[in-house]
Amino acid sequence: MLRRNLLGATILGAAAPALFAPAIAQPRNASWPRALNMGTAAPGGTYALYGPAWGQIAQEATGVQISYRTTQGPNQNIILVNRKEIELGMATMGVALQAWNGVGAWTQGNKFRDIxxxxxxxxxxxxxxALKRTGITKHADLNGKSVGVGPRGGTPGTYYPQLLQELGVTPSAVRYGSASDLVGQIQDGLLDAFLFASGVPVPAFSEIEVQAEVNFLDFTQDEITKLTAKYPELAAGSLPMGTYRTQQKPLGIVGMYNFAIVHKSIPDDLAYEITKSVLSQNARLKAAIAAASETLAANWTKNTFLPFHPGAARYLRESGQQVPDNLVQA
Structure with missing residues (x-):
């Protein structure tokens, strides 16, 4: 029943890995699995680039072949990792909190406790x-407008409709799809705005600002205060000048942190080596994708509820981080 009813069930059978690593990997420990699968996300978002970047580093360090499966994003990654249909994934902590506690419509009351x-x-x-020609300059302008919010199973697809409702904004239509597809709809005049949440710069935003004059939609201080009071998993922040080539001012935002996730059954020493390989090669990861500038051991504190895999906690502690025992679980 769970397999049929949970988010993404109509996609799972047909979804094929978008990218495969060479089939010559040889695990450096005979007790490790020969291969692992990682859930990423739809094209146009950061996961689609970030996942293969850290996966390649981990594969080289462990000799375990890592392949990549295109998914709808964090929600579906959590479902698939929990079922062990994939072993590795990525998720935002707001969606992970919903999963852990079994809240949010997409969980159908199920608690995902094997991640x-x-x-x-x-x-x-x-x-x-939004394209400048629409005259849309802020979220309040979206009343009666058509908006895209990314894949239904992604963080923006889950949260953005709720954020708009909290701000008293009622679009005429909310559409779901990959970032690359929604950008195309913006350019074709089929959508008035595209609202998203991803590592910055969002590849799809960078693409469209090269091709057309655009306005970036951020939040006012009052809106930020209202949203962070309603959703404590959100934090206030700012995107500095230079994040996007054509932005005119720092952008006020709310955000939530992303973490790599794994099924609890992965061997401790394998989880240790994967974590070590990624966190000890930050310069290399940053060269592949700018968002990795925040992929630092010290940022483990952005997670306050989801248990760390014992192997991951071992490396974090070796690197000087004080991960408490109550945040580690086999």
């Missing part, structure tokens, strides 16, 4: 983009 945290990734700021 573990590996390492911190980066912050996910909520913000939007």
């Amino acid at each position: 573990r945290a590996l390492f911190p990734m980066y912050d996910t700021p909520f913000h939007g983009i």
Whole structure:
């Protein structure tokens, strides 16, 4: 029943890995699995780039082949990791909190307790983009407008409709899809705005600002105060000048942190080596994707509830981090 009813069930049978690592990997420990699967997300978002970047580092360090499965994003990654249909994934902590406690419509009351945290990734700021010709400059302008919010199973697809409702904004339509598809709809005049949450710069936003004049949609201080009071998993922040080529001012945002996740059954020493390989090679990861500048051991504190895998906690502690025992679980 769970397999049929939970988010993404109609996709799971047909979804094929978007990218495969070479089939020549040889595990450096004979007790490790020969291969692992990682859930990423739809094209146009940061997960689609970040996942293969850290996966390649982990594969080289462990000799375990890692392949990649295109998913709807954090919600579906959690479902698949919990079922062990994939072993590795990525999720925002707001969605992970819903999963752990079995709240949020997408969980259908199920608690996903077989997932573990590996390492911190980066912050996910909520913000939007619209073509300048629409006259849309802020979220309050979206009443009666059509908006895209990313895949239904992603963080923005889960949260952005709720954020708009909290702000008293009622779009004429809310559409779901990959970032690359929604950007195309913006350019074709089929959507008035695209609202998203991802590592910055959002690849799809960077793409469209090169091709057209755009306005970036951020939040006022009053809106930020209201949203963070309603959703404590959100934190206030700002995107500095230079995040996007054509932005005119720092952008006020709310955001939540991303973590790599793993099924609890992965061997401790394998989880240790994966975590060590990624966190000890930050310069290399940053060269592959800018969002990795925040992939630092010290940012483990962005996770206050999801148990770390014992192998991951071992490396974090070796690197000087004070991870408490109550945040580690086999």
